[in-house]
Amino acid sequence: MITVIGLGLYKDDLSFRAEKFLKKAKNIYVKTAKTPTYDFFEKNGISAKSFDDAYDAAEDFSELDEKIIKTLLSENEKGDVAFCVNGGGFDDGTVQKLKKQTNDIEIIAGVSFAADFAGVCPDTSVMSYSAYDVASDVSFMPDKRHTVVVREIDNRLLAGDVKIKLSDVYGDEKLVYLINSVKKTDNLTYIPLAEIDHGKNFSYITTLVIPPDDLLSAKRHDSHDLIEIMATLLSENGCPWDRAQTHESIRINLIEEAYELIDAIDRNDLDGMVEETGDVLLQAVFHAMIGNADGEYNFNDVVSGLCHKLITRHTHIFGQNKATNAEDALDYWNAAKAVEKEYTSFGDKMDKIPKNLPALLYAYKIQKVAVKCGFDWPDIDGTYDKLNEEIREFKEADGDDAVMEAGDLLFSAINPMRWRHIEPETALKEACDKFVKRFKYMESEILKDGKDLGNAEILDEYWNKAKKIYK
Numbered sequence: 001m002i003t004v005i006g007l008g009l010y011k012d013d014l015s016f017r018a019e020k021f022l023k024k025a026k027n028i029y030v031k032t033a034k035t036p037t038y039d040f041f042e043k044n045g046i047s048a049k050s051f052d053d054a055y056d057a058a059e060d061f062s063e064l065d066e067k068i069i070k071t072l073l074s075e076n077e078k079g080d081v082a083f084c085v086n087g088g089g090f091d092d093g094t095v096q097k098l099k100k101q102t103n104d105i106e107i108i109a110g111v112s113f114a115a116d117f118a119g120v121c122p123d124t125s126v127m128s129y130s131a132y133d134v135a136s137d138v139s140f141m142p143d144k145r146h147t148v149v150v151r152e153i154d155n156r157l158l159a160g161d162v163k164i165k166l167s168d169v170y171g172d173e174k175l176v177y178l179i180n181s182v183k184k185t186d187n188l189t190y191i192p193l194a195e196i197d198h199g200k201n202f203s204y205i206t207t208l209v210i211p212p213d214d215l216l217s218a219k220r221h222d223s224h225d226l227i228e229i230m231a232t233l234l235s236e237n238g239c240p241w242d243r244a245q246t247h248e249s250i251r252i253n254l255i256e257e258a259y260e261l262i263d264a265i266d267r268n269d270l271d272g273m274v275e276e277t278g279d280v281l282l283q284a285v286f287h288a289m290i291g292n293a294d295g296e297y298n299f300n301d302v303v304s305g306l307c308h309k310l311i312t313r314h315t316h317i318f319g320q321n322k323a324t325n326a327e328d329a330l331d332y333w334n335a336a337k338a339v340e341k342e343y344t345s346f347g348d349k350m351d352k353i354p355k356n357l358p359a360l361l362y363a364y365k366i367q368k369v370a371v372k373c374g375f376d377w378p379d380i381d382g383t384y385d386k387l388n389e390e391i392r393e394f395k396e397a398d399g400d401d402a403v404m405e406a407g408d409l410l411f412s413a414i415n416p417m418r419w420r421h422i423e424p425e426t427a428l429k430e431a432c433d434k435f436v437k438r439f440k441y442m443e444s445e446i447l448k449d450g451k452d453l454g455n456a457e458i459l460d461e462y463w464n465k466a467k468k469i470y471k
Contacts, residue, residue: 002072002102003082006089006110007037009205013111014040021108022046022082027075030084031068031094034154035204037086048084061132065094069101076104086204087151088112093133131208135161142169143224144213153178153206159197162208167193170210171219177209226281227299230289247290254283266429312336346373360424363414371418383415438466 003025005018014022014037022028023044030038033050041048051068058064075081085092089107099105112128127146131153134140142148150166153159166174175190180201196208215225233242257279264272285299292298313336316323323329343349346369353365370376377383390409397405414424442462443453451458 001080002076002098002105003080004089004092004095004098004105004107005082005084006092006108006112007035007040007084007086008088008111009037009086011036011039013037015108015110018108018110022084025080025082027079028082028084029072029075031086031092032204035086037084061093061136064132065097068094069098072098073102076102087128091128091130093130131158131162134165140165140169141222142210144169144218144222145224146212148210148212150208150210152204153196153202153208154204155202156197156200159199159202159206163193163196166208166210169220169222170213173219174210174213176211179207179209180205226285227289230285234289234293242286245286245290247287250283250286254280254287257283266433309340312340346370358425360410360414360428363411364418364424367414367418377415380416380419383412383419386415387412434470437470438463441466441469 003021005022007014007018007030019040022040023046028041028046028048030041030048030050032038032052032055033041033048034052038048038050040046051064051071054067054071055064058067072081072083083095083098085095088109088111089095090109091112095107125146126149127142128149128151129140129142131150134150135158150162153162170193172192172194174193176193176196177189178191178196178199180203193210215221215228218225233239257276261273261276261280264276284302288297288299288302291301311318313333314329315321315336316329316332321332323332338349341349341352343352349369350366353362353369355362357365377386387409390405390412394402394405394409417424417427442459442465445465446453446458446462453459
């Protein structure tokens with residue numbers, strides 16, 4: 001059995017139960033001996049091994065946790081072992097990872113950081129995190145509506161890492177408390193978050209306390225804010241226009257915003273990409289909020305469904321399959337998708353391709369399904385022969401037949417592109433952009449030279465000049 005002991009924060013924080021247990025324990029480890037709580041072991045002559053050397057040798061916090069957990073699991077195979085950490089025990093990041101690897105564990109809780117520092121902001125609930133967890137978790141995102149406590153900031157470098165992570169959440173100007181003891185809280189003063197690594201007196205007691213943000217005063221916002229704003233806009237006293245919308249009425253908005261995002265990507269406009277990605281996200285949230293109001297589904301359903309899909313489709317990451325390259329990964333994705341969608345035939349798979357896709361993309365996807373059952377030419381030359389055949393038929397067609405043959409011609413033109421892995425929608429878009437650039441240059445130069453814009457020979461002359469510039 002691995003028994004986790006929460007040592008609290010100070011020399012006198014150890015509980016009677018924990019003290020009694022440690023005096024009888026034979027195999028004791030402490031996460032660090034560099035804290036006031038280690039005084040108990042020295043005063044009582046209790047032998048305890050620390051992981052301070054592992055801390056000094058580890059490249060990062062994940063490696064440190066791995067070493068600690070490996071040692072504890074190994075020792076547990078020989079017999080009972082005690083693992084002592086600062087705070088309550090249950091709130092320690094290493095302990096939380098340890099619990100995921102073994103059920104042979106119990107916790108004797110101590111005074112937690114959250115409980116000890118709650119007095120700083122007594123009217124709100126407290127969320128407590130280890131500084132190491134904050135610095136190492138790439139997806140760290142606290143709920144700003146609660147007081148957030150970041151504990152064990154034991155060095156300036158770690159304080160800097162915490163600052164960088166939290167500044168992205170709160171902004172540099174967010175006023176916070178940086179304190180080394182809550183035994184003297186009378187003269188606590190705020191400092192900007194950007195300054196938390198400017199001091200020198202860091203220890204395992206050093207704790208950052210971040211008061212909650214309200215929506216209107218926050219310098220930075222997150223997904224919680226987005227949901228709150230949308231809920232307000234759609235509430236009884238919200239925005240009349242927003243409240244009047246339905247899935248159908250804002251349908252076109254999603255298409256428009258998606259194309260605006262694509263345009264920003266094509267222009268390599270990073271600021272535009274940020275803005276337009278937000279606009280696309282807004283449409284997704286808008287539909288989820290409308291669904292929630294109508295009792296259909298809510299935002300959590302959307303996120304849960306998405307997460308489930310990402311897990312089940314990536315069987316080479318979360319399952320037993322192994323992908324050595326992008327093509328393998330895509331094959332596993334498509335195989336998992338086929339199982340989930342329960343396709344009964346290739347025709348059924350075609351039926352489930354969205355009908356509102358741009359026509360070129362729709363045709364491209366249909367062809368990609370068709371070839372899965374072997375309905376394709378043996379080589380690309382067959383696609384060129386078919387394209388030439390459709391050109392002849394289009395030339396000879398009249399009236400309604402010409403419309404039909406025009407469609408066949410366009411459909412056939414996609415086949416050689418598919419063989420060459422060229423996405424037709426993108427290719428045509430680039431061709432349109434190139435044409436516009438050439439045309440604008442041609443028109444501008446003809447007018448600048450005072451020549452006749454309606455003269456075919458002049459147009460051809462300047463068009464050839466434009467082609468040399470915009471290739």
